[in-house]
Amino acid sequence: MQQDEMKLLWQNQPTEQSNNDNLKKMLNENRHPVLKGIRRQLIFETIVWVFFLFVYYDIFDGDQKPFYANMLLIDAVVLLILHNIIGYIASKKQVNGINIKQSLENYHSKLKRYAIMSVATRVLAFGCLMLFFISQIKLDATRYMIIAGILMAVVFQVYFLSRIWQKRIMQIQTTLDGFN
Amino acid sequence: MDEKTFLAAVNEHQAIIHKICRLYRNMPEDREDFFQEIVFQLWKSCPAFENRSKVSTWIYRIALNTALASFRKKQPAIIFTEALPEHLSGNPNQPQETQQDKLFEALGRLANAEKAIMALYLEGLDYKEMAEILGISENYVGVKLNRIKNQLQQLLK
Numbered sequence: 001m002q003q004d005e006m007k008l009l010w011q012n013q014p015t016e017q018s019n020n021d022n023l024k025k026m027l028n029e030n031r032h033p034v035l036k037g038i039r040r041q042l043i044f045e046t047i048v049w050v051f052f053l054f055v056y057y058d059i060f061d062g063d064q065k066p067f068y069a070n071m072l073l074i075d076a077v078v079l080l081i082l083h084n085i086i087g088y089i090a091s092k093k094q095v096n097g098i099n100i101k102q103s104l105e106n107y108h109s110k111l112k113r114y115a116i117m118s119v120a121t122r123v124l125a126f127g128c129l130m131l132f133f134i135s136q137i138k139l140d141a142t143r144y145m146i147i148a149g150i151l152m153a154v155v156f157q158v159y160f161l162s163r164i165w166q167k168r169i170m171q172i173q174t175t176l177d178g179f180n
Numbered sequence: 181m182d183e184k185t186f187l188a189a190v191n192e193h194q195a196i197i198h199k200i201c202r203l204y205r206n207m208p209e210d211r212e213d214f215f216q217e218i219v220f221q222l223w224k225s226c227p228a229f230e231n232r233s234k235v236s237t238w239i240y241r242i243a244l245n246t247a248l249a250s251f252r253k254k255q256p257a258i259i260f261t262e263a264l265p266e267h268l269s270g271n272p273n274q275p276q277e278t279q280q281d282k283l284f285e286a287l288g289r290l291a292n293a294e295k296a297i298m299a300l301y302l303e304g305l306d307y308k309e310m311a312e313i314l315g316i317s318e319n320y321v322g323v324k325l326n327r328i329k330n331q332l333q334q335l336l337k
Contacts, residue, residue, distance in 0.1 A: 001283065001336045003329065009283050010302035015198035018215075020187050023194075025185070033213040041265050094249040095225050095242055100296065101315030107249050117244040168251055178293025179316055 029092070040089060042084045049077045060133070069135040076128035082123040090114055101179045108172045115165035119158060126154050181226050190219060196303070197241050201336045203295050204247040214250075234313070240303065241313045244296045245299045286335040292302055294328045301325055 018026075025031055040107065052076065056062055060069050097103030134147065181189070185274050190197070197218050229238050282285040287295055300310045307318040314321065 001279070001333075005279075006283055006332075007304060009280050010199065010299075011194070011304065013199055013280055014204070015195045018191075020191060023187050023190055023219060024183075026216045027223045030219075031216070033216055063316060073290050080182050092225050093221070095221055095245045097245075097315075098244050099313060099315030100241060100248065103245050104248060170248065171251065175292045178291050179314060 004118065009175075022060050029176060034093065035088070038088050042088050045084055048080055051164075053077055065132060066136050068134045072128040073112055076125040076132075079121055080125050083118065086116070086147060091170060101176070104172060104176050108169065110164075111169050111172060115162075120164065122154075122158055134135040181229060181258070186223060186226055187266075190222060190239070193236050193239050196236060197243050197306070200240075200243040200247055200299065202284055203299055204292075206288065215245075217250065218243045218246050237305070237309060237313060240300060240305075243300065248292055248296060282336065286332055289335055290328065290331065294324075297324055297330055298332070 003162070056073065057070075062073075094107060094111075095103050096106045130150070134143075137143070139147075147166055195217055198211075201214045205211045205214050219291075222239065225242050231242075248261065286296060290298060297310070297314065302311060307321045310321045311318045316324075
């Protein structure tokens with residue numbers, strides 16, 4: 001296939017036309033296919049965490065725990081909610097630069113920062129929650145086993161989370177390498 | 181750019197967005213969502229557009245940028261074979277649509293950055309415009325383009 005033929009095929013590709021009404025709907029954040037899913041999850045998680053904050057004091061004997069443990073638990077929940085909100089805002093705008101290479105470099109840095117924040121938030125929040133639950137209780141062999149089990153589950157979760165971020169960062173890095 | 185002007189501009193140049201969708205997404209339903217994603221990103225980037233470049237150039241930049249920065253949902257892997265499938269190989273009497281399929285099949289085998297460079301070249305942009313959109317030098321556009329053209333010729337043989 002000759003270059004000119006390729007150009008003709010590319011330029012004359014038949015495409016369907018969206019009308020103005022359809023295009024206008026696409027500007028609405030509420031109809032955005034990806035953001036809609038993220039927002040739904042964000043709302044659900046926020047409701048669950050806020051509900052947890054309302055009931056934890058009675059259900060998990062917050063009154064018998066030291067003040068610092070209560071504060072740590074509240075901080076952990078607020079941290080998780082804030083992290084989700086920042087993630088949602090960050091995913092709204094991907095393009096930030098005067099050309100593609102610069103924009104991808106900015107996006108690459110943003111992604112790395114968010115990945116570190118995301119993993120750190122999980123670890124910190126887990127640490128705070130654990131401190132709340134183990135404060136003022138006598139630890140015996142069974143409880144140590146349960147804590148070890150939970151710890152392992154969290155280590156796995158953090159490992160898989162890191163891998164997801166690593167893959168995404170690598171994908172952008174590979175694309176950037178294609179321009180270098 | 182107000183909403184009315186924006187919609188008119190996107191309406192006029194929506195073929196560009198459709199081509200980028202086809203280039204970066206294999207499944208028709210993915211393309212629909214991706215089209216919407218690009219239009220949304222264009223709208224978000226609209227305040228930064230200063231009319232220094234042509235609207236079509238700006239649309240290309242944002243659309244390609246969105247394609248390169250987005251992560252796809254997990255889906256069954258598409259296995260590309262060494263050569264193009266037999267039914268797509270060169271018959272001069274083939275209808276144009278099949279030739280187009282063949283071209284997109286070959287383009288689909290390129291790396292993401294290479295697809296972007298090739299899309300701008302096939303659209304007929306000169307090296308200066310391409311360099312401006314991509315953020316690399318004109319010389320380097322030429323070097324990269326030669327490599328990609330050779331690769332593409334091999335794929336289309």
